[in-house]
Amino acid sequence: MSEEAAEHAVKKVFAILGVDIDRPESVEEFREDLRFGRKMRKAADHGFLALVGLICIGLGAAVWAGIVSKVSGGH
Template structure:
């Protein structure tokens, strides 16, 4: 990887074309602000879904831990109580 920067108009044009091509592959025309904003909203929605899934998984792990703890406690009290 080179640390050199190319500030010539040809380099800038090549970079602009590359960005437009990548976004076109993703279905976004960067010259249409509505499409860019819709794409950004889609990314935000994906982030919210990922965070919700992470929280849901954490809640599930907590629930399993509590259930195991309750089962162990019930087993201990059953043995000690003789029931």
């Protein structure tokens, strides 16, 4: 009885997510969607890291240009 209740609960949860667990192609499509979401999250993480790196490089270049300007007489 508890096993039936658990199976019903699992089917209900997956049905809410739009997955028919009785159809293997539906389950595989859901898995592919999860993989795609993971790839997008990783790409966004890498993009954010690249943006932070560019900002740091820009700030470093501005500081360096200011130092060089002061040392060379402010022209």
